[in-house]
Amino acid sequence: MMEYFDIIQALCRSALSTPNSAVVQQVTRLQTALKKEGHNKEAKSLESLLISSQKSLEMTPSKIKQSFAIGKGDELTSRTPLPVDKETSTPLAEIHFGDDLPSEIPIFEDNIKEAIYSIITEWTKFDKLLEIEAYPASSCLIYGLPGTGKTHLAKWIARQIGLPVVLARLEGLMSSFLGTTAKNIGNLFAFADRYNCVLLLDEFDAIAKLRNDPQEVGEVKRVVNTLLQCLDSRKDRGFTIGVTNHETLLDPAIWRRFDIQIEIPKPSLTVSISLLRKFLRPLEFADNEMKLFAWCLEDSTGADVEMLAKWIKRASVVDKDMTISLIVKQFALLNSGRVNEKKRNIILNSDEEFINALIEDDKYSFKQVDIAPLFGMTTSSLSKLKSKMK
Ligand SMILES: Nc1ncnc2c1ncn2[C@@H]1O[C@H](COP(=O)(O)OP(=O)(O)OP(=O)(O)O)[C@@H](O)[C@H]1O
Ligand SMILES: [Mg+2]
Incomplete structure (x- = not known):
């Protein structure tokens, strides 16, 4: 071939x-x-x-829009009045239009990207599939650890379909008044069903949290039932995306309502490096510097990578002479939850021990010539230091 x-x-x-x-x-x-x-x-x-x-x-998002005809509903505009919580008058959702939605797909492994493209293909051909009585999936649950790009992905999918997003955080729908939560959910769905939009239910786990409260059993049942009914009746009205961090806490009946379920994993090393390059733009770093950043980011999420990139950018403006090892040290010190604990202990050791751990790391195989400039040393002073340590 x-x-x-x-x-x-x-x-x-x-x-x-x-x-x-x-x-x-x-x-x-x-x-x-x-x-x-x-x-x-x-x-x-x-x-x-x-x-x-x-x-x-x-x-050219308009090309996609042309082939998309599920929406027989009204058009959403920035003047459309939003549904509100009757007791507090807080809006139940935010609306995002094409331009405020992310234009770049989050960086994922190829197999995940392929699966996502296949949903979009199906969704953009919704009307054609309906013509031949093939009922395409119209709902999708995105789950995975916090900070892995789920909300970003959900918004990007909506942009690809060419419809505005009605974004509801379930936490915001929960009311302290008994019975209002179910009403809020009903009103939110009625609103989404009326307009051409993608309904994005973010932080779905809020409902699961409610379930853990023994005093609220009756109310929770009502909320879950309302949600189930709303999801069922929305099936042939529009697209729904649910996003959650705690998929195991979700009621199995709710879980089953979603035609497609996508798990977003923590980024692999290659994905982390691509993410770091993206977030560091327009700055560029040498291979040995990128390697140390990647070493620090083992086990981290996309959001952690974004934070490190911001940190590096800030440091490169505030103190141009700061060594890479010092930048990493300060990051580990002040972002304790974002760096793997084992790595953090190594970073916060003395320079000698930090250097030694890098040289002995089997996976990354750092060479002395790579390491010396990261610590502001020459290769010969690093070799001397190393022989002194032995
Ligand atoms: N794979 C990725 N590609 C691009 N950006 C990413 C990726 N993962 C995380 N990010 C960035 O990290 C930040 C957090 O992402 P996002 O809010 O989508 O995460 P999340 O999974 O919804 O997190 P949470 O569960 O805490 O709501 C965003 O700025 C996002 O752009
Ligand atoms: Mg999110």
Whole structure:
């Protein structure tokens, strides 16, 4: 097949010149397969085609909108009055339109990205599937640890579909007045069902928290039942995305209502490095510096990577002469929950011990020439230090 790669590449290029999610998905599949088989050069060239097509896809959301006809409802505008909690007058949701929604897909492993593209393909062809009585999935539950990019992903999906988002935090719907919570949920769904929108139910676990309160049993039952009924009746009205950190606490009946369930894992090392590069932009760092940052980020989430990047940027402006090891030390000291405990103990040791741990790290195999500049040393002073330690 590889002898025909030129032709395959040309085919992909011309298919991607009028991008649509189905083509993007298939080219992504091909790119993943090539990468798996070790055809890195070919996989890279498809990746750059995909990146440029992604950019043009983002610039033309109206194309997606044309093929999307589930919405027979009213159009949401910034003047549409929001549903409110009757007792407190607090709005039950926020509305986000295309331009306030993220235009870049979060960075995930290829297999997760592929699965996400397949949902979008299905959702953008909703009307065609309905014509042939194939009932596509219309709801999706995104779950995983805090800070892994779930809310960002949900908003990005909505932007791809080309509809505004009605964003409700379930916590905000909970009322201290008995019975109001169920009413709020009913009003929220009635609002979402009336307009063309994606309903995004963020922090779904709030309901689970309620369940743990023994005094609230009756009320909780009512809330869960209302939610179940609302989810059922919304099925053929519009898209619903639920987001939660504690999927195990969710009522199994609610869980089952979602046609698709996507687990977002913690980022792998490669994903963490891509995230770090993205968040550090426009700054660029040498390979040895990136390697130390990545070493610190083991076990961290995307939100932790974002914090470290902010920290590095700040440090590079405030004190240009600060060594990379000092930046990392200060980060570990003042962001204790964001750095893996074992790594944190190493970082907060003396420089000698920190250096030693890096040299002995099997996974990262730091060399002395890599490490010395990170600690503001020359390679020979580092070797001297090392022999003194022995
Ligand atoms: N994989 C990722 N790609 C790009 N950005 C990410 C990723 N993971 C996290 N982030 C960034 O980290 C921040 C937190 O992400 P987000 O709010 O989507 O996380 P979450 O999973 O919804 O967290 P929580 O469960 O705490 O609500 C955002 O600024 C987001 O852009
Ligand atoms: Mg979130």
